[in-house]
Amino acid sequence: MRDISFFQSVYEVARLIPYGRVTSYGAIASFLGSKGSSRMVGWAMNATHHLPENIPAHRVVNRNGLLTGKHHFGGSQTMQELLESEGITVEDNQIQNFANYFWDPAKELQL
DNA sequence: TTGCTGACCGACG
């Protein structure tokens, strides 16, 4: 994976998430080769806040499709509104029909 | 420099 660090890889994958699609921390971590480093993906998403580039961190949720990180998007329903704005149905902080919107980098990118 | 913590996930009892 080039000379970039794990963090950099997370950012690139996050930017590659298509409009109206979502993925999970574990999927990204597994795609990067470190399945157990799913926590680092979430931490990387936290770092996107101070990044100059626009990272669609709202498209990254946990394995259950639950918006665990919505509290970090300004402490409001920003994350949910962004997802709904992309045509994704979110109810009770959980993505409805999650499997339909799920975007697996290892599968879609097919490297 | 050492140690804790963090937007998770999977295994075990």
Added chain:
DNA sequence: CCGTCGGCCAGCA
């Protein structure tokens, strides 16, 4: 079924 624990890498005191 539900509670607990370990693991992963990077940032910060």
